[in-house]
Amino acid sequence: MIFDFVVIGAGSAGCAAASGLAQARIGTVCVLEAGPNDAVPQVKIPFGLLYTMGSKRDWNFKSTPQTNADNRIFNVNRGMMAGGSSSINSMVWFRGRADDFDNWQQPGWTWEDVEQDFINIEQLMQPQQIPTPHPLSVAFAKSFRANSNAPPTPERESAGLFDTNSRNGRRWSAADAFLRPAVRSHALKVITGANVNRISFEDGRPKHIELIDGRVVTARRGIVLSAGSIGSPSILMRSGVGPAAQLASLGISINVDSPQVGQNLSDHPVIGVHHEGHNSGYGLVWNQSLQWAASPFQWLAQRRGRLTSNFVEAGAFFRVNPVTADDDRPECQVHFIPYMMGYNGKSITSGAGYFADVGVCRPVSRGSLTLSSADPRATPNIDLGVLKEEQDVQTLVGGFRRLRQLLANAPMADRRAPEVYPGPSVTSDKEITDHVRARCGTAYHPVGTLAMGEKHTPVTNTLQLRGVDGLWVADASVMPGITSANTNAPSMMIGHRAAKLILTEIKN
Numbered sequence: 001m002i003f004d005f006v007v008i009g010a011g012s013a014g015c016a017a018a019s020g021l022a023q024a025r026i027g028t029v030c031v032l033e034a035g036p037n038d039a040v041p042q043v044k045i046p047f048g049l050l051y052t053m054g055s056k057r058d059w060n061f062k063s064t065p066q067t068n069a070d071n072r073i074f075n076v077n078r079g080m081m082a083g084g085s086s087s088i089n090s091m092v093w094f095r096g097r098a099d100d101f102d103n104w105q106q107p108g109w110t111w112e113d114v115e116q117d118f119i120n121i122e123q124l125m126q127p128q129q130i131p132t133p134h135p136l137s138v139a140f141a142k143s144f145r146a147n148s149n150a151p152p153t154p155e156r157e158s159a160g161l162f163d164t165n166s167r168n169g170r171r172w173s174a175a176d177a178f179l180r181p182a183v184r185s186h187a188l189k190v191i192t193g194a195n196v197n198r199i200s201f202e203d204g205r206p207k208h209i210e211l212i213d214g215r216v217v218t219a220r221r222g223i224v225l226s227a228g229s230i231g232s233p234s235i236l237m238r239s240g241v242g243p244a245a246q247l248a249s250l251g252i253s254i255n256v257d258s259p260q261v262g263q264n265l266s267d268h269p270v271i272g273v274h275h276e277g278h279n280s281g282y283g284l285v286w287n288q289s290l291q292w293a294a295s296p297f298q299w300l301a302q303r304r305g306r307l308t309s310n311f312v313e314a315g316a317f318f319r320v321n322p323v324t325a326d327d328d329r330p331e332c333q334v335h336f337i338p339y340m341m342g343y344n345g346k347s348i349t350s351g352a353g354y355f356a357d358v359g360v361c362r363p364v365s366r367g368s369l370t371l372s373s374a375d376p377r378a379t380p381n382i383d384l385g386v387l388k389e390e391q392d393v394q395t396l397v398g399g400f401r402r403l404r405q406l407l408a409n410a411p412m413a414d415r416r417a418p419e420v421y422p423g424p425s426v427t428s429d430k431e432i433t434d435h436v437r438a439r440c441g442t443a444y445h446p447v448g449t450l451a452m453g454e455k456h457t458p459v460t461n462t463l464q465l466r467g468v469d470g471l472w473v474a475d476a477s478v479m480p481g482i483t484s485a486n487t488n489a490p491s492m493m494i495g496h497r498a499a500k501l502i503l504t505e506i507k508n
């Protein structure tokens with residue numbers, strides 16, 4: 001249990017960071033992952049995400065009551081297995097906008113700096129469209145340009161079928177692309193079922209990693225914290241790195257007083273609209289029983305058919321407000337799902353239909369994460385900050401109206417179905433605002449809780465924990481601002497880049 005480098009968390013970023021370190025042959029590298037392995041059909045079959053969400057491969061966190069969203073408690077799903085959230089996510093692949101990275105205003109992280117990292121990880125991930133998109137998704141994909149086969153882009157108003165982290169009809173996670181090849185080449189050891197409680201310091205240097213089952217793993221040269229936007233700040237705070245007064249009140253002794261640890265939490269808020277109609281989308285109806293019964297065989301024999309669906313097959317980006325001289329960026333992203341989603345509290349329900357949600361690309365609301373207890377089994381207080389700022393509410397209301405127009409105009413032919421929820425009677429600003437507050441969710445993209453930056457931020461722009469030698473953070477938590485689309489690819493980019501930064505640091 002002694003290694004040169006230990007990476008905590010085998011998620012999107014952790015797998016990429018660990019693989020980069022292992023390939024450099026700089027000593028022994030180990031990854032500690034709290035969850036089990038990912039070698040089960042419900043992870044590998046894209047449609048299986050219906051079953052992994054809420055399962056033992058999901059941390060199943062809950063938010064605090066969200067005061068601006070009718071005091072509702074939100075599910076904060078996070079992958080808990082090899083591959084992390086890339087093993088549980090909807091597989092939608094986006095780099096983000098080029099100026100998302102420029103706007104981070106961090107030396108070394110401009111678009112020019114990170115583009116090559118995206119190219120490198122895409123050589124391994126090979127993002128691609130699913131093999132058999134539903135005709136409704138194909139129709140919705142034509143919302144802006146009838147003849148385009150290109151995926152939509154947050155750079156401009158566009159619609160299309162999404163690229164996905166799938167390969168040949170099968171989920172292709174960070175574990176597939178980065179972890180397994182490194183393990184096969186004997187450069188990396190992965191320990192699953194290793195739930196980290198805290199990091200303990202020796203002579204002011206982080207050295208030992210204490211697991212909640214009492215085992216201790218020692219890192220001779222460095223620790224990379226890649227436990228994600230919820231896990232990483234929680235581990236740090238349990239290790240005495242965070243807001244001193246708050247940690248002291250929980251009986252945790254302080255190693256570094258870092259008030260911004262856990263602050264700046266950002267996620268994409270989304271609001272949906274449900275359509276239901278016989279013969280429209282996928283659903284649990286008698287006339288689809290044969291197709292459902294045949295689908296496992298089709299997947300096994302051909303890697304095609306409805307089980308290759310990642311649900312979120314198509315989407316769009318659009319403006320809500322008029323373009324101004326200095327801002328023409330799409331403000332909203334749409335996810336289109338050709339599947340009957342329940343609107344009465346259940347995700348699986350009878351009937352056939354389709355669903356789409358619209359989200360705010362760059363929300364201005366911010367939440368925070370604090371510990372509720374020093375006990376590692378306790379859920380932290382996760383305030384997602386949903387709709388804290390009125391601007392996000394207005395963007396969602398405008399986005400909801402425009403989404404309805406797109407759905408009304410998309411060339412869906414005889415598969416079009418009526419809106420059943422919230423229903424055509426909900427039209428005024430007040431009614432739509434009430435619907436947004438009562439039903440919005442998030443896209444499961446929490447970022448920013450250990451933002452990199454200058455002076456008071458927890459992490460430096462070389463991903464070192466400020467004020468501590470030998471501890472780096474590499475995951476979605478270091479993003480200073482959320483990217484304009486889904487966050488998996490940017491998280492992998494951060495992991496990939498982290499390995500390069502660490503190698504540079506230890507060689508100097």
Ligand SMILES: Cc1cc2nc3c(=O)[nH]c(=O)nc-3n(C[C@H](O)[C@H](O)[C@H](O)COP(=O)(O)OP(=O)(O)OC[C@H]3O[C@@H](n4cnc5c(N)ncnc54)[C@H](O)[C@@H]3O)c2cc1C
Binds near residue numbers: 083088090486
């Ligand atoms: C349901 C869902 C759907 C999503 N859909 C999409 C999508 O379609 N496209 C997209 O781009 N993004 C999507 N995302 C978001 C995206 O997957 C994440 O932004 C990205 O995976 C974050 O990467 P990460 O490395 O920061 O964290 P993660 O990938 O979550 O990795 C963190 C890892 O650390 C481990 N860990 C945490 N705490 C500990 C501990 N104490 N000890 C040991 N290990 C620990 C976890 O088990 C996990 O394996 C989705 C996320 C979810 C949950």
